[in-house]
Amino acid sequence: DQQVKQNSPSLSVQEGRISILNCDYTNSMFDYFLWYKKYPAEGPTFLISISSIKDKNEDGRFTVFLNKSAKHLSLHIVPSQPGDSAVYFCAAGNTGTASKLTFGTGTRLQVTL
Amino acid sequence: GAVVSQHPSWVICKSGTSVKIECRSLDFQATTMFWYRQFPKKSLMLMATSNEGSKATYEQGVEKDKFLINHASLTLSTLTVTSAHPEDSSFYICSARDLLAGDIETQYFGPGTRLLVL
Numbered sequence: 001d002q003q004v005k006q007n008s009p010s011l012s013v014q015e016g017r018i019s020i021l022n023c024d025y026t027n028s029m030f031d032y033f034l035w036y037k038k039y040p041a042e043g044p045t046f047l048i049s050i051s052s053i054k055d056k057n058e059d060g061r062f063t064v065f066l067n068k069s070a071k072h073l074s075l076h077i078v079p080s081q082p083g084d085s086a087v088y089f090c091a092a093g094n095t096g097t098a099s100k101l102t103f104g105t106g107t108r109l110q111v112t113l
Numbered sequence: 114g115a116v117v118s119q120h121p122s123w124v125i126c127k128s129g130t131s132v133k134i135e136c137r138s139l140d141f142q143a144t145t146m147f148w149y150r151q152f153p154k155k156s157l158m159l160m161a162t163s164n165e166g167s168k169a170t171y172e173q174g175v176e177k178d179k180f181l182i183n184h185a186s187l188t189l190s191t192l193t194v195t196s197a198h199p200e201d202s203s204f205y206i207c208s209a210r211d212l213l214a215g216d217i218e219t220q221y222f223g224p225g226t227r228l229l230v231l
Binding site: 032042045101 | 156159207221223224227
């Protein structure tokens with residue numbers, strides 16, 4: 001049972017434009033969410049997080065939006081840069097479950113020139 | 114941000130031997146660390162939760178006698194793959210738990226260890 005889903009395995013965006021990566025979840029007990037960026041043969045790098053008490057969190061070029069009623073979150077990258085090309089994972093956690101995170105399957109973002 | 118290191122970054126070993134992977138939190142103390150395994154083109158699979166000073170908690174389907182975890186200090190956890198076989202070849206990644214502002218817990222990941230068992 002995939003509790004965190006990233007339905008788009010890949011996304012291609014032109015440099016300078018907005019990249020929107022989507023993530024859906026099924027477990028209403030999740031109360032915080034994170035986005036990670038991963039290059040091949042490296043560990044994931046933390047990007048941004050959001051608590052379920054918020055609907056938006058912004059950090060530089062990265063903004064995460066949370067729609068609890070739809071159980072949906074998205075990561076916006078504006079403007080997209082070639083160095084953003086990587087696999088992006090969303091992850092969800094519940095503060096009562098020993099800090100375990102449930103990861104989505106990832107979306108490969110390719111930013112083209 | 115918090116930095117987590119792993120050693121070695123890659124290892125090749127013969128079938129039947131044991132391999133130890135170290136995970137260190139470099140600039141913070143981590144009472145809890147996690148060990149993941151990633152298969153090609155797949156998501157991260159949590160293997161176990163490592164708690165400082167106590168036994169690790171293994172996920173369903175993970176053999177605790179095969180994947181020995183020790184978390185002897187607040188900055189070091191080790192994963193030992195015992196009697197490794199070719200099917201154990203994989204990319205192993207550790208993470209350490211830390212608190213962000215606003216009390217959101219997050220995990221900071223090490224760079225991973227590529228294991229190839231011949």
